[in-house]
Amino acid sequence: MERVMAGLPVVTGPEWPGVNYFCTTRAGGVGVAPHDTLNLGLRAGDNPDAVAENRRRVRAAVPADPLWLRQVHGSEVGDADQPGLPPEPAVDASVTAQPGRVLAIMVADCLPVVIADADGAVLGAAHAGWRGLSGGVLEHTLAAMRAKAPQAKAWRAWVGPGIGPREFEVGQDVLDAFTADDPATARYFVPRPGIPGKWLADLAGLADFRLRRAGVQEVALSGLCTVTQVESYFSYRRDGQTGRMALLAWLNPV
Template structure:
């Protein structure tokens, strides 16, 4: 196994994906080993080596567009953005241009990849609970002309058995979408504590936005320590990349 995951969805043949694991890099603990995040206090030389290795390992056609992610709802159009001064602040990226690698970094938050049925546009979104609640998926979908023609794939994130949150998170989601309550389960013996299902929350929001084809899910970055980084499990740790592009 080379540590490269691919989205399992019926996308057009010229839509390509690559999702990294923590395997086959050169970073040392607590970032061992394929850390692709430059903002987590890892040795920048090792991060750059990892990024170059990832590009070869995943057969990316070009260097990914690395974002400065801030748990926002901003989605940048890569065909118009200026990365000459470094990373652009956004939590999602969209493109209609071939060989532009839209990329988000995660380590428990939910990466969501998008394409249209015709294979003319792709996008990647970083959906932590705040961004998901505030509408990062909807802001990403706004770049597509018809949400009913969009496919979405849910990548590796913290699973519903491991993601414990408080009343504030529950209330925030219900305020936006009352049906979100079904994605929360009370934690026995802990008043005001809930286990949240990020995958179900994302599906509910995507369905409400008109997306009919939703795939993926079922991972858990927290429990699958051998393959995935988890911020909630480890605190100081690396980041994984979810990439999508057109050929």
Template sequence: MGELTRRQSASLVLHGAPWKGVSYGCTTRAGGVSAGPWESLNLALHVGDDPLAVQENRRRLAAGLPAEPFWLEQVHGRGVVEVTGPFTAQPAGGGALLQGEGAANTPPQADAAITTQPGVVLAIMTADCIPVVMADAHGRALGVAHAGWRGLAAGVLEATLAALRARLPEASAWRAWIGPCIGQQSFEVGDEVRVAFTEQDPDAQQYFTAGRQAGKWQADIAALARHRLLTIGLYDVEVSGLCTYQRADLFYSYRRSAASGRMATLAWLHGPELP
């Protein structure tokens, strides 16, 4: 399932089993200053919350981290960037440098990030979509991915693992953590969603059960994500099993309320001087 701990900051963080050389976890909605539907630790600037409240929430979060998080502008695609410094990244596999979030910079458009630099804090935001953390077994390369159903079907997890393998080809064992996301009982979708997966892989049908209405399905996107990782040879996968829709006490959910905040899933590699 997962374990809740309180870091140096006020926020509660859910995480899975300990990984060698890596810290990772997902925030809950507790510990911030936002009010209304964003109560209280909303970390997103694009959802209608008071920007000053979000800035304070981010400040509180950063107090328990080794560095400022590297944020992305998520677009429900499969783009991956490699983060090479506190506010610098490039498309995975090479390309022009992109500026990350800084005093006057715009986060790069992507739905996943990787790094091999200790102390660089990767971050993605979710509120029902799947947050996934990946790392090699020795804690030398790290990635995070945001996967809604569109990004999952487009191959964002496959693209992230491919970028990690290209960066660290000598690694033979990889692991992944699938964080809190909307559960099957709460995620009703149309047939176009089911077909987006089953046309690629008929075995994906097992993760859809008939919905309460004709032409509707209940989709288990966490299990779909695990299935896709297993298919590409990543066999050590832990699933949190927590539903963002059902656990209003812990998580934001866009499906539950369109006016909603966002949690952050954060991860970083340890260095010689980092815990």
């Protein structure tokens, strides 16, 4: 669903007790093409002053400074509550049990995924491109959350805007990465007509499959495609040089 947070157009999913989360769009910022307008990525080739202003605007919509990550398309998870964290941990997911601790994930076709328990006791956010997804980033995030809150139950997840199943052309390596883990995932790949050795992959469907297999009972998919919805979302696959949106998530302050 679409909302406005501190003047920024954002999208979000189902309401969860004790949890707030949203994903920014490309609207509401100060950037110029090809980063127009709300680019939040420091390494996307944009003017650093524009990125700083855009991050300032996002900061006004959340209760504390976000934990920005240096995402590496892997599957490691950082503990956002650990003291002495570097400014940008080189991980692709983070977890927290601290109210008001803001997690952040940047995307521009990869999936932003937020996970929480039914009582809002623990929270996780993950960057799920095909490498991280096949490498277990969602399962690792859930495992880290279970370790922080052993009493937590009734897991739920929201999968935000990402590259859609009609746009994500992949090769044999991507198909093999998933089917080697579980042959049942082959159903999320459709041969590309007229192009041997190429498939169209349903990245959100793969995330849904792996989340449910890991024990997440409720999974909501945004159904929003970053490639086709040009006015709303940055897309690396579509544009090459472009900006980054961000998923922001936090537990309600006590």
